[in-house]
Amino acid sequence: MPVSKKEASPCPIDAMLSVIDGRWKGTILWRLSNGPMRTSELRRSIPEMTERMLIRHLQELVQDGILTRRQESSVPPCVRYSISKYGWTLVPVLEVICGWGRNHLRRTGAACRVVSG
Amino acid sequence: MPVSKKEASPCPIDAMLSVIDGRWKGTILWRLSNGPMRTSELRRSIPEMTERMLIRHLQELVQDGILTRRQESSVPPCVRYSISKYGWTLVPVLEVICGWGRNHLRRTGAACRVVSG
DNA sequence: GTTCGTACTGACAAAGTTGTCAGTGGAGGA
DNA sequence: TCCTCCACTGACAACTTTGTCAGTACGAAC
Numbered sequence: 001m002p003v004s005k006k007e008a009s010p011c012p013i014d015a016m017l018s019v020i021d022g023r024w025k026g027t028i029l030w031r032l033s034n035g036p037m038r039t040s041e042l043r044r045s046i047p048e049m050t051e052r053m054l055i056r057h058l059q060e061l062v063q064d065g066i067l068t069r070r071q072e073s074s075v076p077p078c079v080r081y082s083i084s085k086y087g088w089t090l091v092p093v094l095e096v097i098c099g100w101g102r103n104h105l106r107r108t109g110a111a112c113r114v115v116s117g
Numbered sequence: 118m119p120v121s122k123k124e125a126s127p128c129p130i131d132a133m134l135s136v137i138d139g140r141w142k143g144t145i146l147w148r149l150s151n152g153p154m155r156t157s158e159l160r161r162s163i164p165e166m167t168e169r170m171l172i173r174h175l176q177e178l179v180q181d182g183i184l185t186r187r188q189e190s191s192v193p194p195c196v197r198y199s200i201s202k203y204g205w206t207l208v209p210v211l212e213v214i215c216g217w218g219r220n221h222l223r224r225t226g227a228a229c230r231v232v233s234g
Numbered sequence: 235g236t237t238c239g240t241a242c243t244g245a246c247a248a249a250g251t252t253g254t255c256a257g258t259g260g261a262g263g264a
Numbered sequence: 265t266c267c268t269c270c271a272c273t274g275a276c277a278a279c280t281t282t283g284t285c286a287g288t289a290c291g292a293a294c
């Protein structure tokens with residue numbers, strides 16, 4: 001059932017990584033940092049990702065308190081995800097990670113696209 | 118052959134994560150941040166980890182330029198690993214990650230031991 | 235009345251990561 | 265002579281994560 005969760009290590013590094021670990025979580029958070037989005041919008045904005053994986057990751061991020069899920073009871077259903085107050089505390093950390101990663105990519109001679117714009 | 122390496126994503130977050138991802142890499146780096154250590158010392162200091170995994174992770178960290186391997190040609194062999202100059206640029210990032218993780222563990226009500234002392 | 239779109243679930247296969255086990259060579263000790 | 269230590273390799277089993285495929289309910293559009 002779980003997408004990335006190992007076995008709840010007491011090491012703070014592992015704890016942090018288990019929250020953002022998962023093939024697409026970084027990308028999802030990056031997209032949502034521009035504002036709330038519907039499930040289908042997110043899906044279309046990351047075409048390489050399947051719907052199944054999107055939903056599994058979203059559910060974990062909601063469980064971890066990083067995202068907020070808001071559902072309008074209409075048909076067809078409309079669900080909007082946004083970064084929670086707690087989730088915003090994660091964003092500066094992602095920025096630090098991203099900064100190092102960008103430098104590392106330069107060092108290893110790779111291109112730098114996708115998430116970082 | 119590889120321990121955690123997905124497929125070399127151009128996303129800087131993934132790039133960073135691929136360097137520290139791997140069940141034991143965070144722990145290994147934490148140990149080495151106190152100074153160089155021999156393979157067997159590292160192994161004994163993290164008893165839950167098998168020798169096989171230690172060596173695979175060490176090799177990847179060396180390949181990524183994070184660690185330096187220094188071998189004294191003696192018998193029995195003596196290999197010492199230390200964090201490279203480049204590797205030290207990673208340490209502040211790990212500290213940020215660790216800080217958030219510690220807070221997250223408090224939030225989720227878990228104990229905070231092992232790596233963080 | 236068939237199809238479309240939405241947000242989701244379940245079963246399961248494929249791929250990736252980690253763990254287990256046995257084995258290498260040569261000095262030194264019992 | 266046999267065994268231990270050290271750093272390491274290779275084959276492969278076990279587990280985890282990701283991907284594929286089919287299917288749910290409901291209203292609206294065609």
